[in-house]
Amino acid sequence: MMPGPVYVFVFAMWLLILLGGALIVTVLGPFSFGGFVGLDPMLNSGIKVAIALTLVSVWILILSAIKNWMFKKQIKS
């Protein structure tokens, strides 16, 4: 194969890191569930961790989809 798609895949991983960082810093970090229902700070952090881990799973699924789309021909060979 031409190594081009591998570079595109690495670049896509980099963009996903930047996007993930943006979501964590601007949305998840400052958000407080305690403001709505008076949650314990530890529980608040626990929910954020669960959301962050869910985001990691979503990212892995996105990467898998990109991988399958980009390397379909190579993987079948």
Added chain:
Amino acid sequence: MENQIIAAVLVSIVAFFTVFTITPFLIKFLEKRNLVVKDYNRKGGAMVARPGGIFIIIGVIISELVLYAFFPSIHILAIVITSSLAFCVGIVDDRRVMGGWFKPVALAFCAIPILLFGAYDPGLVFPIFGSVNIPVLYIGLVIFMIPITGNTINSIDVLNGVASGFTSIASFALSAALFVMQNYEIAIASLALSFVALAFYKYHKFPSRIFPGDSGVLVFGATYGAIAIVGHVEVIAAVALLPAIMNSFLFLSSMKKIVEHRQIKNPTFLSDDYKLGATHDKDAPITIVRLIVAGKPMTEKEIGFVIFKLAAFSGILAVITAFLMGVRI
């Protein structure tokens, strides 16, 4: 600043020449004691000395201690101890065949000195958008980081010279990023790793005269991970390592489990003209090498060159990320 330039030059020279001058003696020592393994991809199946980890760790310890003489910092000591513990894990794995669980669990314990010395800052810094403070979660990140970097470098140790060449390029990029961020002491610590790996590459490149073994590649990976944590550049370090992370991701997404590398089917085959091609075995894992040779078989040297170009590309992305750290919107 003058002190830092002198330290950078001296540490680089010590790191390079320690490994460069003593590795030939180690090769002779290992060959004399029949501590050799067959290089199956080589014409005639040459026997190659293994493991070379002992002089990689000596190079890391001596050069980091020279740096410590200039800048007595707990961060540098944490790097040295973590690397030494990773060497111990690697030498056990070199001597005995351990289960797939052994290295991740044992490497997690190697991160303890970083926690005990408090040589970390409990926040994650992202480019452009700032940082998040995660005091409790960060301890888990430190414990996971060393096994991840150790096993990631280990996973690309599949061809002559790739692990050492890749580590040299990635740690040089990390060093450049740390210089951009004006974290000079840890930048020099990363430069030391780069020159240790470069000196070892001289003997590891195709055709290899020595293999690093698990003891060598785990020192590369654990030192890299420790520098990322104490230098507070976890995200940049991950970017510089992207081709190796991609390799691990492709492997795990095709195998769906963690297995010891000796247990997996070979994703490539060796042709009669000693070129590597992609296997048609559906049970073999997908790896970066399998993708590179999917179109046409290539020599080991050519594949290594493609991987180094990818490492340079991700290194450039890492330096761009370092510049973006200074940008805020």
